[in-house]
Amino acid sequence: MSRVEAALRDLRLADTLAARDTPLARIDARAKVVVTLAFLVAVVSFDRHAVAALLPFALYPAVLAVRGDVPARWLGRKLLIAAPFAVAVGLFNPLLDRAPMLAIGDATLSAGWVSFASILVRFALTVAAALAVVAGTGMHTLCAALGRLGAPRIFTAQLLFLYRYAFVLGGEASRMGTARMLRGGARAPSLAVYGALAGHLLLRAFERAERIHRAMVARGFDGEFRSLRAARWTGADTAFVAGWCGYFAAARAVDIPQGLGRLLTAGIP
Amino acid sequence: MSHPLVEARGLRFAYPDGTPALDGVSFRVHAGESVAVVGANGAGKSTLLLALNGLVTPSAGEARIGEVPVTPATRAQIHRTVGYVFQDADDQLFMATVREDVAFGPLNLGLAAAEVEARVQAALETVGAAHLAGRAPYRLSGGEKRAVAIAGVLAMQPSVLLLDEPSAGLDPASRRRLITLLNSFSHTKLVATHDLDLVLDTCSRVLVMRDGRIEADGTAAAVFSDAALLARCHLEPPLGWRQ
Amino acid sequence: MHMADALLSPAVGATMWATTAVALAASARRVRENGEDRLVPLMGVLGAFVFAAQMINFAIPATGSSGHIGGGLLLSILLGPAAAFVVIASVLSVQALFFADGGLLALGANIFNLGVFPCFLAYPLVYRAIARPGATGARVGVAAVLAAVFGLQLGALGVVMQTVASGISSLPAGPFLWLMLPVHLAIGVVEGLATAALVLFIRRARPDLVERGVASAGKASPIRPLATALALAAAVTGGVLPWFASAQPDGLEWSVERVAGGATVPAPENGVHERLARLQDRVAGMPDYEPPSGARTTGDAPAWPAVNPGKSLAGLVGGFATLLLVTLAALALRHRR
Numbered sequence: 001m002s003r004v005e006a007a008l009r010d011l012r013l014a015d016t017l018a019a020r021d022t023p024l025a026r027i028d029a030r031a032k033v034v035v036t037l038a039f040l041v042a043v044v045s046f047d048r049h050a051v052a053a054l055l056p057f058a059l060y061p062a063v064l065a066v067r068g069d070v071p072a073r074w075l076g077r078k079l080l081i082a083a084p085f086a087v088a089v090g091l092f093n094p095l096l097d098r099a100p101m102l103a104i105g106d107a108t109l110s111a112g113w114v115s116f117a118s119i120l121v122r123f124a125l126t127v128a129a130a131l132a133v134v135a136g137t138g139m140h141t142l143c144a145a146l147g148r149l150g151a152p153r154i155f156t157a158q159l160l161f162l163y164r165y166a167f168v169l170g171g172e173a174s175r176m177g178t179a180r181m182l183r184g185g186a187r188a189p190s191l192a193v194y195g196a197l198a199g200h201l202l203l204r205a206f207e208r209a210e211r212i213h214r215a216m217v218a219r220g221f222d223g224e225f226r227s228l229r230a231a232r233w234t235g236a237d238t239a240f241v242a243g244w245c246g247y248f249a250a251a252r253a254v255d256i257p258q259g260l261g262r263l264l265t266a267g268i269p
Numbered sequence: 270m271s272h273p274l275v276e277a278r279g280l281r282f283a284y285p286d287g288t289p290a291l292d293g294v295s296f297r298v299h300a301g302e303s304v305a306v307v308g309a310n311g312a313g314k315s316t317l318l319l320a321l322n323g324l325v326t327p328s329a330g331e332a333r334i335g336e337v338p339v340t341p342a343t344r345a346q347i348h349r350t351v352g353y354v355f356q357d358a359d360d361q362l363f364m365a366t367v368r369e370d371v372a373f374g375p376l377n378l379g380l381a382a383a384e385v386e387a388r389v390q391a392a393l394e395t396v397g398a399a400h401l402a403g404r405a406p407y408r409l410s411g412g413e414k415r416a417v418a419i420a421g422v423l424a425m426q427p428s429v430l431l432l433d434e435p436s437a438g439l440d441p442a443s444r445r446r447l448i449t450l451l452n453s454f455s456h457t458k459l460v461a462t463h464d465l466d467l468v469l470d471t472c473s474r475v476l477v478m479r480d481g482r483i484e485a486d487g488t489a490a491a492v493f494s495d496a497a498l499l500a501r502c503h504l505e506p507p508l509g510w511r512q
Numbered sequence: 513m514h515m516a517d518a519l520l521s522p523a524v525g526a527t528m529w530a531t532t533a534v535a536l537a538a539s540a541r542r543v544r545e546n547g548e549d550r551l552v553p554l555m556g557v558l559g560a561f562v563f564a565a566q567m568i569n570f571a572i573p574a575t576g577s578s579g580h581i582g583g584g585l586l587l588s589i590l591l592g593p594a595a596a597f598v599v600i601a602s603v604l605s606v607q608a609l610f611f612a613d614g615g616l617l618a619l620g621a622n623i624f625n626l627g628v629f630p631c632f633l634a635y636p637l638v639y640r641a642i643a644r645p646g647a648t649g650a651r652v653g654v655a656a657v658l659a660a661v662f663g664l665q666l667g668a669l670g671v672v673m674q675t676v677a678s679g680i681s682s683l684p685a686g687p688f689l690w691l692m693l694p695v696h697l698a699i700g701v702v703e704g705l706a707t708a709a710l711v712l713f714i715r716r717a718r719p720d721l722v723e724r725g726v727a728s729a730g731k732a733s734p735i736r737p738l739a740t741a742l743a744l745a746a747a748v749t750g751g752v753l754p755w756f757a758s759a760q761p762d763g764l765e766w767s768v769e770r771v772a773g774g775a776t777v778p779a780p781e782n783g784v785h786e787r788l789a790r791l792q793d794r795v796a797g798m799p800d801y802e803p804p805s806g807a808r809t810t811g812d813a814p815a816w817p818a819v820n821p822g823k824s825l826a827g828l829v830g831g832f833a834t835l836l837l838v839t840l841a842a843l844a845l846r847h848r849r
Contacts, residue, residue: 003567003568003569004564004567004568007567007611010610010611011610012407012408014610015405019403019405036616037616037617040517040615040616040617041522041525041526041617043517044517044518044520044521044522044525044617044680045521045522048679048680051831052828052830052831052834055831055834055835055838056834056838058834058835058838059838059841059842062838062839062841062842063841063842063845065842066842066843066845066846067845078611078612079612081611081612082611082612082613085514085516086516086518086519089516089519089675089681089683089688090518090519090681092681092682092683092687093681093682093683096682096683096684097682112682115680115681115682118680119518119519119680119681120518122517122518122680123516123517123518126516126517126518126615126616126617127517127612127615130608130609130612130615130616131612134609134610138365138366139365140364140365140366140369142609143365151536152536152537152540152541152598153540154540154543154544154552154555154598155536155540155598155601155602157552157556158552158553158555158556158559158598158599158602159556159559159602159605159606160364160365160556161363161552161553161555161556161557161559161560162555162556162557162559162560162563162599162602162603162606163365163560163606164363164364164365164406164407164556164560165363165556165557165560166560166563166564166606167407168359168407168560169557169560169561169563169564170560170563170564170567172564173564173565173567173568177568187571188569188570188571188578189570189571190570190571190573191570191571191573191705191706191709192709193570194568194570194706194709195706195709195710195712195713196713197568198565198568198581198706198709198710199709199710199713199714199717201561201564201565202558202561202565202710202713202714203714203717203718205557205558205560205561206554206557206558206718206721208359208360208557209553209554209556209557209558210554211355211357211360212360212361212363212553212557213550213553213554214319214324214355214360215353215355215360215361215363216363216373216553217324217344217348218322218324218348218352218353218355219348219373219374219377219421219422219425220345220348220349220374220377220378220425221373221377222345222377223550224377226376226377227369227376228368228369228372228376228382228385228386256830256834257830257831257833257834258826258830259830260829260830260833260834261826261828261829261830261831261833262826262830264829264830264833265826265829363553
């Protein structure tokens, strides 16, 4: 099952990226979560025709990517893969909204195209920021941060289990799929075969979960999930939050590119 | 004669679907002994270890660890004294990183953070996996996973170690490291295994199981010399055994 | 099917997140109350199963194409609604975080659409009504298909409402629904068939595993009124009220200006919740409205920017200059090893 393999490879890559010691990884995960949320809210709060005004926000994912040593090609590829829904829906804007809006020389651009461009920019910004943060933060660190920010313990605990065993079950699924394909041809299996294939995978999942529970009990598990070391909040983390939120506030309140453009085109009649 | 550390008396157990697994098992193991439990698949080896640790409850008979009978009520206490290494290390390494996984046991014991970290470090160093501390389990090799699983158990400082097929799936070098490691432990050990050569190298005493019963209980030499016994129990003498 | 941040407005995103957070907290608490926290490893492993199973395709009978399972209904049958919801939430979170499948702000909406509807509505109201314990295979199949279709149609409706209410896309509700509903009808049938196939297989091999869901769902009957109330609340606040906010294409600014008497858009926050709460208050107070129409002319909306060539040029130049500055800054800050 090449899809499973590809997905697992992606997960592994993100995990490997996050495991390195980069400046981004050293920032407390809570700070990163809070700032990213502020970023997302700020970006989507623009009106639908804002395009240039959104661009200063590109600084955040750009800085995250370089400080987290995230490969640009990886980021670009994931952006492309994630694009279809937003692009497909956004494409209706130019079709439905033909009121003229921008004029450069003799050409006019309809509001629909402007709002479509806005959708594309929003998409790039929000997805890039999310990916850059994830690539710079390990899953267990992220879950611990979510827990401390108020997410229910049961949620974060089983999220960690999910992540941990996605590789194991994904590997089993991949091997079963290959074995089936070698005996059944390259077409997708019929519903009956699928029921047996996925059904066996599911049964094995149940049995594995029982064994895991036994292993946990054997090491003294009593229902309470305890963690090793609480991450400490440092001055760098406060500076991170304050600095970026301040920048988002400024960029949201003031249309920086417009002002910059006016400065640069001041001489043009 | 010192008190037995691990004792089983007439253990009986059948799985919910009726499959009998233990059919009256009795033996005594003394402190410091290194005992192998061998037998064909389905003979009851794994079930015996689970019963000794309170992870399955026998329908008849009793198991004791030291003075403490193994019952659902005493399970927590038993788990503090007995360490169990599972057959599939993936079942045991369920935390996100090696360090967190080895710390799981000590944290459940309620130890302070500094003590936990000290134990984690010591356990990882004992098994030679200190360099893997920050690694995620899925990125470990079979031998590394086994080593980390053992470290996770060692960190609880048990007096008895139960190991289920510890050398299964290991390459020769990892297997040799495992044997060296087991020989360095002073814990009381019960090892359920198919690997009769490992038994030769690490265990002084062998329990042979067949159909849920102890068929023989003696030194390795006595057991491996008995061709009829081995045939009856669907076993062969180890490759390293010379008459 | 997954909502994207690019099409979302803060009001809609926040509402959906608030609703989902409440549902998640309530579900987690119910799991703990039922003494099911020992289910946590099982929940995680089943989540991993759903995650892996979503990548295994099977051939859809009588068509040439293939499909895969979504998982919400199957998890509800195996775990009961509350635990299933927590698991679905985590599967969607992993997809959003690592595969950019749906945005992070939109995650609240996605968990709602793909979690609340199957777990708290489709499963108890449709599936369990038709398929009692011990039902024949055919009955299970029918129940699963109907429940899956029901859940997915609601989910599709949710996506449409959230997109239209956000006002970023020009697509009106009607055509959007025409696109989404039939597609998700087909997906629902596929999901139902796959779920039934799995449930029947498990039931034959380990009947005790299928009963688990029934047992905890029985204890979870107080969740049904809670879930229905939540669903209604979300529909009203998420689907109807933000409608007011996007009455005009720049709905948010327009409504803020109207109420605040010409004040500019308030500077964004340190406290996200505070700002969103203020917005919601203003929005709730809006009087008559008109649904947004894509092909409106410039004259109507007061805040619609008139065509201004000078401004356009400045915007373009400034935009490029900004991009240049951002790139230079990023290069300068590159982490030197």
